[in-house]
Amino acid sequence: xxxxxxxxxxxxxxxxxxxxxxPDNSGVVTDGVKHSMNPFCEIxxxxxxxxxxxxxxxxxVAVSCGPQQAQETIRTALAMGADRGIHVExxxxxxxxxxxxxVSKIFAALAKKEDAxxxxxxxxxxxxxxxxxxxMTAALLDWxxxxxxxxxxxxxxxxxxxxxxxxxxxxxxxNTPAVLTADLRLNTPRxxxxxxxxxxxxxxxxxxxxxxxxxxITSRLEVLRVDxxxxxxxxVTVETVDDLVAKLKESGTI
Amino acid sequence: xxxxxxxxxxxxxxxxxxxxxxxxxTRSPPGRGIASCVDPAHGLTDEQKEFQEVAFNFAANEMAxxxxxxxxxxxxxxxxxxxxxxxxxxxxxxxxxxxGTGLSRLDTSVIFEALSTGxxxxxxxxxxxxxxxxxxxTFDLCSMEKFASYCLTEPGSGSDAASLLTTAQLxxxxxxxxxxxxxxxxxxxxxxxxxMCRTGAKGPKGISCLVIEKGTPGLNFGKKEKKVGWNSxxxxxxxxxxxxxPVTNRLGAEGQGFNIAMKGLNGGRINIASCxxxxxxxxxxxxxxxxxxxxxxxxxxxxxxxxxFQLAEMATKLVASRLLVREAATALQGNRPDAVSLxxxxxxxxxxECFNICNQALQMHGGYGYLKDYAVQQFVRDIRVHQILEGxxxxxxxxxxxxxxxxx
Numbered sequence: 019x020x021x022x023x024x025x026x027x028x029x030x031x032x033x034x035x036x037x038x039x040x041p042d043n044s045g046v047v048t049d050g051v052k053h054s055m056n057p058f059c060e061i062x063x064x065x066x067x068x069x070x071x072x073x074x075x076x077x078x079v080a081v082s083c084g085p086q087q088a089q090e091t092i093r094t095a096l097a098m099g100a101d102r103g104i105h106v107e108x109x110x111x112x113x114x115x116x117x118x119x120x121v122s123k124i125f126a127a128l129a130k131k132e133d134a135x136x137x138x139x140x141x142x143x144x145x146x147x148x149x150x151x152x153x154m155t156a157a158l159l160d161w162x163x164x165x166x167x168x169x170x171x172x173x174x175x176x177x178x179x180x181x182x183x184x185x186x187x188x189x190x191x192x193n194t195p196a197v198l199t200a201d202l203r204l205n206t207p208r209x210x211x212x213x214x215x216x217x218x219x220x221x222x223x224x225x226x227x228x229x230x231x232x233x234x235i236t237s238r239l240e241v242l243r244v245d246x247x248x249x250x251x252x253x254v255t256v257e258t259v260d261d262l263v264a265k266l267k268e269s270g271t272i
Numbered sequence: 273x274x275x276x277x278x279x280x281x282x283x284x285x286x287x288x289x290x291x292x293x294x295x296x297x298t299r300s301p302p303g304r305g306i307a308s309c310v311d312p313a314h315g316l317t318d319e320q321k322e323f324q325e326v327a328f329n330f331a332a333n334e335m336a337x338x339x340x341x342x343x344x345x346x347x348x349x350x351x352x353x354x355x356x357x358x359x360x361x362x363x364x365x366x367x368x369x370x371x372g373t374g375l376s377r378l379d380t381s382v383i384f385e386a387l388s389t390g391x392x393x394x395x396x397x398x399x400x401x402x403x404x405x406x407x408x409x410t411f412d413l414c415s416m417e418k419f420a421s422y423c424l425t426e427p428g429s430g431s432d433a434a435s436l437l438t439t440a441q442l443x444x445x446x447x448x449x450x451x452x453x454x455x456x457x458x459x460x461x462x463x464x465x466x467x468m469c470r471t472g473a474k475g476p477k478g479i480s481c482l483v484i485e486k487g488t489p490g491l492n493f494g495k496k497e498k499k500v501g502w503n504s505x506x507x508x509x510x511x512x513x514x515x516x517x518p519v520t521n522r523l524g525a526e527g528q529g530f531n532i533a534m535k536g537l538n539g540g541r542i543n544i545a546s547c548x549x550x551x552x553x554x555x556x557x558x559x560x561x562x563x564x565x566x567x568x569x570x571x572x573x574x575x576x577x578x579x580x581f582q583l584a585e586m587a588t589k590l591v592a593s594r595l596l597v598r599e600a601a602t603a604l605q606g607n608r609p610d611a612v613s614l615x616x617x618x619x620x621x622x623x624x625e626c627f628n629i630c631n632q633a634l635q636m637h638g639g640y641g642y643l644k645d646y647a648v649q650q651f652v653r654d655i656r657v658h659q660i661l662e663g664x665x666x667x668x669x670x671x672x673x674x675x676x677x678x679x680x
Contacts, residue, residue: 054325090318090321093318093322094322094325097322209326209329209330209359210322210326210359211326211358211359211360212323212326212359212360212361212364212373212375212383213360213368213373215319215322215323215326216319219319
């Protein structure tokens with residue numbers, strides 16, 4: 019076992035920003051808007067660094083796909099304790115149409131190339147909420163997957179994962195190599211310390227293109243239109259339960 | 273970090289999909305979000321932006337939720353400050369070989385400005401501690417295992433600092449100190465006291481700098497002062513009665529104390545000004561958010577041209593103050609001949625303007641601004657004192673005019 023973990027980190031619009039739709043409804047405004055690492059990716063990085071600190075694994079490699087700015091996100095991962103980074107360059111129109119299918123192909127290729135023992139991702143990104151990349155990558159690699167992980171422990175060459183599911187908690191044991199996706203309660207990500215930020219400057223970030231990995235990133239999807247959610251309408255007060263039932267029937271809800 | 277922490281709070285409030293939500297009355301971290309003319313990240317290097325990001329995250333998660341409680345209950349947040357020290361905030365411009373982080377004055381200013389958005393009073397204390405750590409250069413201080421206080425002011429000597437009366441008489445290998453210091457930040461709760469005292473004749477050249485540890489016999493404290501703001505740090509008089517301090521505790525040579533004190537203050541002035549910047553930045557965000565929400569006369573306040581213009585003026589003065597403070601930090605770092613004057617100008621300008629900005633933000637909140645449920649009043653109360661300490665703004669004018677009027 020190589021002892022190497024790949025962690026995918028995505029640069030997304032910061033969670034606190036108020037999202038605005040572009041006037042031509044082709045997407046949301048991203049120019050000049052604050053971006054940061056996807057919160058679930060932070061949790062994934064933290065888990066990987068923790069595994070390294072407990073000496074279960076030897077190396078944490080942070081990977082991000084996107085334009086030049088994706089390197090900022092990789093740097094944040096390096097400052098949290100990742101050892102080196104890989105920046106997969108995707109720019110312009112290709113970046114606009116980059117989705118989970120393309121990213122999983124890239125991750126699958128990298129996981130093979132880097133001989134990774136584990137691939138840890140966030141469960142979903144807060145911009146598209148797809149919740150697909152982890153699952154697709156596992157399928158492409160034919161690796162077992164432990165998704166929505168709220169607890170991870172390595173036991174020999176197997177991994178015990180406690181998953182948060184609708185019915186409660188499910189515990190599974192899977193073989194390695196495997197794909198894990200991090201859920202909210204997996205851990206609390208550490209702050210980067212000032213000394214670690216300075217040390218991160220010296221860590222290497224390798225640049226590759228999807229073509230170098232033999233991956234075709236053409237999208238099979240076309241976004242037709244992006245709209246804001248409908249404005250919340252004012253409510254109506256009713257006097258009696260009968261009134262309430264009548265109104266609900268009227269609106270077709272029951 | 274900030275995002276995962278905030279999402280955690282949202283989930284606990286019952287939302288099943290972790291989406292950002294707008295809370296109107298809870299304190300969403302000021303400083304995040306709008307990319308606009310007042311974004312404090314403009315003009316910084318990538319590395320400085322990362323330092324700033326950590327500081328903003330720490331302020332939003334560890335300080336902002338507690339700042340009202342620390343103020344009302346007068347809590348000295350030791351554990352939070354130690355957490356800050358673990359990230360490297362305990363000795364930011366102290367050299368790494370003695371446990372510090374080894375960053376520049378500009379990096380420091382950026383960091384304190386960001387931390388201040390979380391709690392001005394606590395950040396101001398951290399900056400005073402940093403100043404002491406720089407003066408002493410020790411390991412324990414950088415980790416905030418021990419906390420420090422800077423003791424210059426006396427009941428009889430504030431602006432006229434060189435006229436201080438606390439004496440230190442040499443007896444063998446000890447100095448015996450007698451006198452009292454006033455308004456000492458952290459006094460009584462901190463472990464290490466950097467005390468300016470008179471070892472020689474009258475005037476600045478007779479002053480030396482001694483480091484005294486808490487628990488030394490003869491080192492006593494007055495009652496805890498009740499203040500308008502800065503309530504998360506205790507303020508007490510420090511009373512010295514035949515207090516014996518080893519000669520080895522002297523910083524620098526005899527007679528160098530005033531020089532050391534003044535050098536410390538140059539950085540201290542930039543730090544305090546930076547804290548004012550952070551408060552003003554937070555208040556501009558709070559005012560802006562309020563104008564977009566509050567409706568009167570059938571429309572949001574943001575449609576009122578007077579308020580629009582006022583917000584623009586606040587933003588302009590904030591950015592102007594920030595530029596001056598950062599320039600002063602760069603000058604100090606590079607030991608430029610204009611460093612001392614610039615530090616004084618920066619402190620004078622930034623503390624005055626930022627207080628006005630915060631005060632204006634309070635006004636924009638109307639009656640709500642006066643309630644302690646809203647953070648804006650705490651920022652106003654906390655930064656009011658910045659126009660007074662670390663050298664009054666009047667003394668800043670003295671320093672600047674002296675530079676202008678001295679024949680060279």
